[in-house]
Amino acid sequence: MERTTCCVVGGGPAGMVLGLLLARAGVAVTVLERHGDFLRDFRGDTVHPSTLALLDDLGLAERFARLPQRRVTTVQLPIGADGSLITVSDISTLSGPYNYVAMVPQWDLLDLLADEARKEPSFSVRMSTEATSFLVERGRVAGVRYRTCGGRTGELRATLTVACDGRGSLARSLPELRLRQFTCPMDAWWFRLPRREGDPHGLVGGVGDRFLTAMIDRGEYWQCAALIPKGTDAERRAAGLERFMAEFSTAVPWLADRAHELRSWDEVKMLDVRLDRLRRWHRPGLLCIGDAAHAMSPVFGIGINLAVQDAVAAARHLVEPLRRGAVGLRDVRGIQRRRWPTTAAAQALQRLAHARIIAPVLAGHPPFGHPRRAQRMSQLLATAPWLKRVPAYFIGYGAMRERPPAASVR
Numbered sequence: 001m002e003r004t005t006c007c008v009v010g011g012g013p014a015g016m017v018l019g020l021l022l023a024r025a026g027v028a029v030t031v032l033e034r035h036g037d038f039l040r041d042f043r044g045d046t047v048h049p050s051t052l053a054l055l056d057d058l059g060l061a062e063r064f065a066r067l068p069q070r071r072v073t074t075v076q077l078p079i080g081a082d083g084s085l086i087t088v089s090d091i092s093t094l095s096g097p098y099n100y101v102a103m104v105p106q107w108d109l110l111d112l113l114a115d116e117a118r119k120e121p122s123f124s125v126r127m128s129t130e131a132t133s134f135l136v137e138r139g140r141v142a143g144v145r146y147r148t149c150g151g152r153t154g155e156l157r158a159t160l161t162v163a164c165d166g167r168g169s170l171a172r173s174l175p176e177l178r179l180r181q182f183t184c185p186m187d188a189w190w191f192r193l194p195r196r197e198g199d200p201h202g203l204v205g206g207v208g209d210r211f212l213t214a215m216i217d218r219g220e221y222w223q224c225a226a227l228i229p230k231g232t233d234a235e236r237r238a239a240g241l242e243r244f245m246a247e248f249s250t251a252v253p254w255l256a257d258r259a260h261e262l263r264s265w266d267e268v269k270m271l272d273v274r275l276d277r278l279r280r281w282h283r284p285g286l287l288c289i290g291d292a293a294h295a296m297s298p299v300f301g302i303g304i305n306l307a308v309q310d311a312v313a314a315a316r317h318l319v320e321p322l323r324r325g326a327v328g329l330r331d332v333r334g335i336q337r338r339r340w341p342t343t344a345a346a347q348a349l350q351r352l353a354h355a356r357i358i359a360p361v362l363a364g365h366p367p368f369g370h371p372r373r374a375q376r377m378s379q380l381l382a383t384a385p386w387l388k389r390v391p392a393y394f395i396g397y398g399a400m401r402e403r404p405p406a407a408s409v410r
């Protein structure tokens with residue numbers, strides 16, 4: 001029989017941070033990741049001050065700084081009276097060394113965390129291993145059944161199972177963890193275009209006819225996102241790639257000279273944007289964190305950082321009970337209590353941006369529904385620039401800062 005103390009399902013940002021923190025505290029932890037590597041393109045790449053400060057606490061700041069990255073300090077939204085982008089949050093105004101967002105490919109961050117965790121004797125990660133169902137004994141989750149890519153199946157028993165397997169989590173099929181869903185006005189298209197000398201740096205936005213774009217500077221290429229009205233993927237594809245690229249070139253004229261390099265719709269990946277959260281994040285023997293507990297929209301790039309902060313809070317609450325070998329309902333309930341307010345606040349902020357800015361713009365209307373309201377908003381931000389500090393702090397650190405367990409700090 002295979003046994004571990006903590007079985008973490010999913011090696012995304014939440015799972016890898018939790019695995020590293022618990023292993024450093026001497027807890028036996030096994031992470032199951034269904035993919036063979038961490039190479040996942042078109043995923044969240046924004047590492048915010050809360051995660052940068054954590055990496056510093058873990059003694060990983062120098063290694064992280066050596067990863068290829070671009071730094072961004074402002075968040076811009078299309079609320080100008082003419083749809084132009086206005087800076088609504090300036091992270092450089094925050095005090096401390098981490099007053100920027102590092103744009104780092106997610107796989108580089110995950111590789112770094114995995115490398116570091118593998119140095120701990122109590123850590124193991126099983127790649128290409130998918131958890132297929134929970135083992136339930138006397139009403140308690142006692143581990144998982146799994147299947148490897150080679151077709152081998154097995155059972156891994158654990159004192160606690162933590163679902164970090166994203167928004168398609170296995171745990172979401174459990175009836176007692178009911179899901180609350182919020183409407184999302186958009187889906188996201190991702191594609192790449194070459195980057196040339198003289199192009200801008202960092203994160204650049206644009207507003208088109210019923211779509212919004214954001215370009216992430218990846219050194220040799222631009223990772224481009226286009227937000228389109230939800231459910232219009234097939235209709236827009238049927239209208240032809242040339243038409244979309246012509247619209248895109250109008251919205252982002254400095255990329256127009258290479259729009260033709262996108263040759264087929266196969267190069268444009270569709271990501272269904274969802275915003276939801278479980279009403280209950282736990283049941284005996286099981287805890288859900290990260291997107292498994294609350295799927296986040298890409299707006300403000302908060303998702304990874306919220307997932308990482310969940311993992312930090314979970315590790316702090318769980319080290320002692322896991323060392324004792326008994327995790328009670330009170331322990332897991334305490335984690336949801338701690339993380340729920342900051343999650344609900346982050347989702348409320350995203351819903352506000354969806355309803356007031358993204359939905360009107362995608363419907364071809366001015367943000368806030370009326371040009372005068374948008375104008376007032378941009379005037380307010382121009383006359384009271386200190387207002388940009390409030391969202392900057394919230395986006396940078398969240399409503400509550402989490403500290404890792406002392407035993408995990410280096």
Ligand SMILES: Cc1cc2nc3c(=O)[nH]c(=O)nc-3n(C[C@H](O)[C@H](O)[C@H](O)COP(=O)(O)OP(=O)(O)OC[C@H]3O[C@@H](n4cnc5c(N)ncnc54)[C@H](O)[C@@H]3O)c2cc1C
Nearest residue numbers: 010012013014034044131165166290291298301302303304
């Ligand atoms: C279009 C889009 C763009 C986004 N952009 C950003 C952004 O720029 N910045 C940001 O901060 N957030 C962004 N987000 C949100 C962000 O991606 C998530 O909030 C974040 O990745 C959540 O981390 P996680 O570890 O909880 O889950 P995930 O990142 O989803 O990781 C889950 C992991 O579990 C694995 N897994 C799944 N099922 C199983 C199983 N049964 N067995 C074993 N392994 C399994 C998966 O392979 C994956 O590695 C974006 C989301 C979308 C939809």
